[in-house]
Amino acid sequence: MQVRVLVRLKPGVLDPQGRAVHHALEGMGFAGVEDVRVGRLIELDVADATDHATITAMCEKLLANTVIESFTIETAGAD
């Protein structure tokens, strides 16, 4: 089963990387960029029987630091 975990910095957490990318885009002449936040996509290939609670535990214990990050879990083929 394919699982995609999207990890984002929480609102209000400074993102120097996003700011640098934003600055670079403006420097390249792209107008109208209001804000840039850089996150992380983690793709997992897990056994089909893996339940949502287990994936959530993976996120909370390692994949994301919930002090600064939020995460969403997408399971391929799920509705």
Next chain:
Amino acid sequence: MTFRAAVITFPGSNCDRDMATALEAVSGTPALRVWHGDADLPGQLDLIALPGGFSYGDYLRSGAMAANSPIMRAVIAAADRGVPVLGVCNGFQVLTEARLLPGALLRNAGQRFICRTVALKVENTASLFTAGYTQGEQVNIPVAHHDGNFFADAETLDRIEGEGRVAFRYAEAVNGSARDIAGVLSANGRVLGMMPHPERAIEPAAVAALGGTDGRRLFESILNALASA
């Protein structure tokens, strides 16, 4: 008095030897060296030190992988029993990732790796790590980090400040840390995480070449606290 300190080495640690050298220089006793894959710590420890470096290449987040390595279960259990734990630089990042300390260390606000001696203000002299300093004293200790920008939400910052848990504050602009926090204590005051490297500032003979001697009193404070315990 024998002093039993353990220095943990993770894959990618690079200040473990400096930490062991500093501990031996101040205590006269060689530090025990412990590998991250070990499940158990040596017994009867007076101090556990988590050194600087780039454990696991800073993969995922600085300190995240190390915080989940086998030895950290033993470190967390020891900290819960009150064994003093000192985390410097990457060690501080590991302690926050392991939730032994609040907050997180983000990328420096200026995006750059910062490697220089900085001025710190001593905010707490009640802890076993800082009793040898004077309240409000300014000391100079080197930093060398890319992810030293301390972050916690406002409520957490108010709480740790209210509880006197800010050990050191930057006395100059360094990395964008919330409220200029450079070092934080646990609620019981027995776990200290700090980005600056006191182990790089202990040698009188190398004052000019290295970071001075202001870090030495941190280690002397730990020894004195043990001697008087």
